[in-house]
Amino acid sequence: MDFGFCLSPSSHVKMDSVDLTTFNRLKETNPDINTCIACGSCTATCTAGHFTEMSFRRILLMLQRGKEDEAKKMIQRCMLCGKCTLVCPRGINIRKILLDITR
Amino acid sequence: MNPQIFHPFVLPFVIGMAFVLTYCVVGLLRVIGQLPKDDRKKFWRSLVTPKTAWANVRDLFGDCLFHVKIWKRNPILGYMHTAIAFGWFMIIVIGHVMLFTLKPLEGIEAQGVERMLPNFYYPIFYKFFATETPVFAILMDFFLLMIISGILIAVVKKIHSKIVGVKRVTKFGFADNMIRFALWTIFPFRLIAEKTNIMAFWWIYSIDLCVFMFMLPFTRYMHIPTEALFILLRHAGLKPREPRKGYALAQLYSCPSCGLCIDACPMSVNDSNSGNTSAYFMKKLRNGDKEEAQRIAETCMQCGKCVAVCPVSIESCDIKMSQREAVPYQIHSDHSYLDGYTCTDTSNVSDKKACVLYFAGCMTQLTPKIMRAMKQIMEAAGEKYEFLDKDGGICCGRPMLLSGKRAEAQAMMAKNTELIKASGATKLVLSCPICYKVFKEEYHLEGVEILHHTQYIDALLKQGKLKVGKNDVNYVYHDPCELGRAFGVYDEPREVLENVGHLRKAKSEKELSICCGGSLGSFNLTQKERDEITENSVADLMFNQPDEIVTACPLCLKTFARKSPVAVKDLAEVVAGQLQ
Numbered sequence: 216m217d218f219g220f221c222l223s224p225s226s227h228v229k230m231d232s233v234d235l236t237t238f239n240r241l242k243e244t245n246p247d248i249n250t251c252i253a254c255g256s257c258t259a260t261c262t263a264g265h266f267t268e269m270s271f272r273r274i275l276l277m278l279q280r281g282k283e284d285e286a287k288k289m290i291q292r293c294m295l296c297g298k299c300t301l302v303c304p305r306g307i308n309i310r311k312i313l314l315d316i317t318r
Numbered sequence: 319m320n321p322q323i324f325h326p327f328v329l330p331f332v333i334g335m336a337f338v339l340t341y342c343v344v345g346l347l348r349v350i351g352q353l354p355k356d357d358r359k360k361f362w363r364s365l366v367t368p369k370t371a372w373a374n375v376r377d378l379f380g381d382c383l384f385h386v387k388i389w390k391r392n393p394i395l396g397y398m399h400t401a402i403a404f405g406w407f408m409i410i411v412i413g414h415v416m417l418f419t420l421k422p423l424e425g426i427e428a429q430g431v432e433r434m435l436p437n438f439y440y441p442i443f444y445k446f447f448a449t450e451t452p453v454f455a456i457l458m459d460f461f462l463l464m465i466i467s468g469i470l471i472a473v474v475k476k477i478h479s480k481i482v483g484v485k486r487v488t489k490f491g492f493a494d495n496m497i498r499f500a501l502w503t504i505f506p507f508r509l510i511a512e513k514t515n516i517m518a519f520w521w522i523y524s525i526d527l528c529v530f531m532f533m534l535p536f537t538r539y540m541h542i543p544t545e546a547l548f549i550l551l552r553h554a555g556l557k558p559r560e561p562r563k564g565y566a567l568a569q570l571y572s573c574p575s576c577g578l579c580i581d582a583c584p585m586s587v588n589d590s591n592s593g594n595t596s597a598y599f600m601k602k603l604r605n606g607d608k609e610e611a612q613r614i615a616e617t618c619m620q621c622g623k624c625v626a627v628c629p630v631s632i633e634s635c636d637i638k639m640s641q642r643e644a645v646p647y648q649i650h651s652d653h654s655y656l657d658g659y660t661c662t663d664t665s666n667v668s669d670k671k672a673c674v675l676y677f678a679g680c681m682t683q684l685t686p687k688i689m690r691a692m693k694q695i696m697e698a699a700g701e702k703y704e705f706l707d708k709d710g711g712i713c714c715g716r717p718m719l720l721s722g723k724r725a726e727a728q729a730m731m732a733k734n735t736e737l738i739k740a741s742g743a744t745k746l747v748l749s750c751p752i753c754y755k756v757f758k759e760e761y762h763l764e765g766v767e768i769l770h771h772t773q774y775i776d777a778l779l780k781q782g783k784l785k786v787g788k789n790d791v792n793y794v795y796h797d798p799c800e801l802g803r804a805f806g807v808y809d810e811p812r813e814v815l816e817n818v819g820h821l822r823k824a825k826s827e828k829e830l831s832i833c834c835g836g837s838l839g840s841f842n843l844t845q846k847e848r849d850e851i852t853e854n855s856v857a858d859l860m861f862n863q864p865d866e867i868v869t870a871c872p873l874c875l876k877t878f879a880r881k882s883p884v885a886v887k888d889l890a891e892v893v894a895g896q897l898q
Contacts, residue, residue, distance in 0.1 A: 247844065260683075262680050262683075265710035266655050290649055291649070291650055293651065295713075295720075296838075297680075297717050306845030308841075308844060308845065310717075310838075311842060314721065314841060317648045
């Protein structure tokens, strides 16, 4: 129902019109991205996440929804320590993906 | 002009020699000109400082003349290289000494020439111009045969390298193959020319030399003149700042592409990865293939084994790092959120100076058993201690440095330095060699002693503060790259293990130990490729059937635990289990 106004901005994402170029490029260079089960181990161990909202799981989600700018802003918090890569149950090279997003 | 003093066939050699000498002088000026000002100062000073001057002389003789490092690595290759290089050198030296004893050929005397005048092409073609003196002639023939024996080994190595103990050799392009062929044929042609005195062979011999000289600056044989300069620069204590300039350029030209690093590189366990080794990196960078060089630099695990086995001591890891810094990732980090962060609370510690500050580091946070073990040990030893990163903490900055982002790394390092200084402690104990390396090399912590926990535990045992019992377990110790090769901490952990159990040897130990495969240094390796490296490394450690694998790095520990058939433990865990 649309009254023409609301309390919070709409988080509605139109999947038909989002720009997925970055995500698709990423999938090509890092096919292991497809094996992510969104378990959140990366987020749980994140050193930067201890201080900020940094979360790789959410970054991936943002990219899937075309929110590239938000994702890139979040990556700025990263310390590249590599703990996420180490704990990933799927052996995804997360650090490489983070770096590739900004390429 | 008298035909016995000059003959046109010497011209190719003379022109080639002039070309090489000019190129070397220009190259020398270029390298020195490209050095940053303070580096150049350091370089000049090192030439007159007695300690470095002595090191220069020692290595110039040891490395350039006698090739001691190749002998140590592989005696057959040592003989091969010495036979060719040292033999050639001796022929040139003896040739020049002999100049003063040579008698002109019959017929010249009649024209008033009584003695041969020193002339730089005579030693190369002396038999054409003069009658020899017996002792020198025998020496000359001896060294010529020695060179030819070396070439025979080189030919065997080319056909079947495994005979001389080399699994993989560097694959060369057209130019490198051609100059190698030129080098191999120079000496047989000389022998034939000297023994038969047929004019055609003198011409071929001279042209062959000319081809070699003209190709030398553009191929791997440039290492012959450059290595001397590289040794001087290395002893001056320089670091490569830019991947293709100054000191790094001297290193690029000094790499002989011998390929000893190919077999040594842990990545070579998979043949498809042997192209990512230092020999190829140096070649690609030298030839200006920036993209490939960048890719290899980012694939490298920075374990440092190629540097350890390099017969020329090329610091390829440092050059790869400077390549990463030259083309950094476009990740614009913002760590301003760290500004207000404080975590240690030493306010209730009365004697801050006696307090041991323990920094676990990110990787140890993931292996809390090491932290628990360290706590137990420090308590058993009656030490006052404080955690720098009890819950969380900041990354040490090395991973950021590894991605070529120095400024961002420095932001984190500055914060850590501030926290350590504020604590007032004089001893910093680390559990992670990755942190240890960066704390030792990049942090400025005057008045704070930086120790890895292996050194710390060893010291506690030696001081008698810690009592441990001995059990019957057979341990094998894995040297973490950043502790062993980087800082030579080989003995302390082994001494500790001797105290608590029995130590068995791995197949490759100390500076030859194989990286666990988990290294943070590599960005590109996939999990599958890493697993292959880990399996190879575990097999190497299991060589003498130990009961347990012991390491001193949380990352090695986690990596091995996935693939090892026996239990993998950290040194601190082992010691904590044997406390009395």
